[in-house]
Amino acid sequence: MNAVDIDIDELVALRRDIHAHPEVAFDEHRTSELVAAKLRAWDIETYTGIGGTGVVGVAHGLRGKGRTIALRADMDALPMEEEGRPLHRSQRQGVFHGCGHDGHTAMLLGVARHFSRKRDFAGTVVLVFQPAEETGGGANAMLADGLEERYAYDEIYALHNMPHFPPGTFGVLDGAMLSSCDEVEILIDGVGGHGSAPEETKDPVMAAGQLICALQTVVSRTIAPSATAVLSIGSVHAGSASNVIPAHVELTGTLRTFDEGVRTLAKSRIGAICEGIAMTSECSISVAFRNSSPATINHREQAEAAAQVAVDIFGAENVLREFAPINSSEDFSEFLLRRPGAYALLGQGGVYCHHPEFDFNDDVLPLGVRFLVALAYARCAA
Template identity: 85%
Template sequence: MKTNTVDIDIDELVALRRDIHANPEVAFDEHRTSELVAAKLQAWNIETHTGVGGTGVVGVVHGLRGKGRTIALRADMDALPMQEEGVPMHRSQRAGVFHGCGHDGHTAMLLGAARHFSGHRDFAGTVVLVFQPAEETGGGANAMLADDIETRFGYDEIYALHNAPHFPPGTFGVLDGAMLASCDEVVIDIHGVGGHGSAPEKTKDPVMAAAQLICALQTVVSRTIDPSATAVLSIGSVHAGSAPNVIPSHAALTGTLRAFDESVRAQMKSRIRTICEGIAMTSECAISVAFRNSSPATINHREQAQAAARVANDIFGAPSVLRDFAPLNGSEDFSEFLLRRPGAYALLGQGGVYCHHPEFDFNDEVLPLGVRFFVALALDRCAA
């Protein structure tokens, strides 16, 4: 299908995107967004399923030419729990909630594809439109999978497209194999014995234990993992105490652990536990460690990644389709879908500041490119 035949109302698409941006909702609270998505699908006479995995929405478009393959396209809908510092006319109307990762744009692009398919059903097969909640917490994909999305909608392959500020507008990127790292939140709780700062010998100091842990944990990557492997361990928060002359009884550390290889991921977890056990012994504090909100690495299937690149060549032009770049250390729970069905995760260049920056905004100029890619890819794979 030639890209210039895709039915896109750019004004409507931009208005939708900016409306979602102005009314952001965090994980599993995407009620307004889900209602907007469902209302649009229903208005376009698309079979609509709500409440999938909590606040997820699924649209189904059956081609008029009968039996063919079933291809799923996925967009994430949730925003971040952070304050927007940019000043667009459509800035967030909710304090402390912000579409700082471009999920408003992803949702708008998939709605754009839905609008096209609503009026152009002359194809064989079925397109499944997956609007996922709670990507940022890593729980939305598993919630939809637990709600039996695979067997209910019977898709053969699944694809997702994410904006990429580090690529210029009009470029497209997809890799065979690893695209994104795994991610585990590391939560460490330290329980000691509090007391007066003037009598530390009567305490079991969790602040001291926390300080030792922060330093010791830096050896997990530098002294445990093969230098040729890629791994990152970052401690992002430290909480302890409330007064300068009091040694508290509790301290807590949180961070993230990222890797591309499951054996490296397991090795890092084991080493973190061992370090916590050692510091617990020397500090005489009780230390527990937990790994939460985990997502495996996002690993593209080769055939599907190659198909995505082939389709993108016709839309972006071959020189603008990137096939050789470093995988990103960010993570995505789309990885959970790829563990169970073939598919691929691709990147749409948009320029600007990076995702999760307080002044981030999705680049509306690339919306039509995303719609055209989704439409062309679905038609290509339905017919494969």
């Protein structure tokens, strides 16, 4: 296996700088500028403004034609407050790298640094720094901007931290890795009025109550027990006074599945239930699915290739190939719909992603860089 050239102190400093200056979806201007500046300083072919704030670096091997392998890292932070107190704590109120994208960006910069010095290979490595993963719009924005056509990669891979796995472990599945995600937005319009005269109203609160209960049958009475689906209503917005029946109610929730057939069936059933409750309540009910991402489905050959590379980095006993798919979602799934590839997990321990005290574990940075570099070498030569 090729030796990997890693400046760990520089990577840690970069990771912590990005953590201290987080930016939310499509606002990653400082982060993009930092990434592009590093790539250019390292003589990596650099393209900016891809899908808004996305950056792409291209490293050509000196041995000529080979396969083109894309490696992707997400750059955006979450719109939440950091409650931990590291020295590199977020300097922006209400914005926080609570999912480790600062670490992912730093790892891919580490890969870029290696290939700026070591180009004795055949093929091309495309480094994709993606905006707006948390909103589910960044992947499609880059694809709409011609990412595939402009860089013509054969396969694409991503590595995400996994607090549920101990540091020094690695996980990848064949097939379903992460669930799909659809934000469900239901708007109920009725006729408001005084609480003492409900007969004069078309009560959207009553309709909402019936709807919340009826929606539970989507999973329990529509989806086969052998399949997996989750439908949760997370918010109810209605009214402002105890003696007033409001005219409008808004429900929001999340739908998650691991199969596109199940996803389509669940969405159809949600629509049908809304139509039925609208008829019985005499209210108008509309449903929309927003910020949607399909399930992240790994391609078998590429997942196996990633696992084989990981054995050399982590040891066979630390490479996990059988575990339950995860109900989180990722818009990396959009890339996998169009090109072969795989999404893998890097164990890091600690609190779970999106926890207010989350922080990326810098100790696993070199492991991630070594894996991604070795994977690029292996797949370019495949």
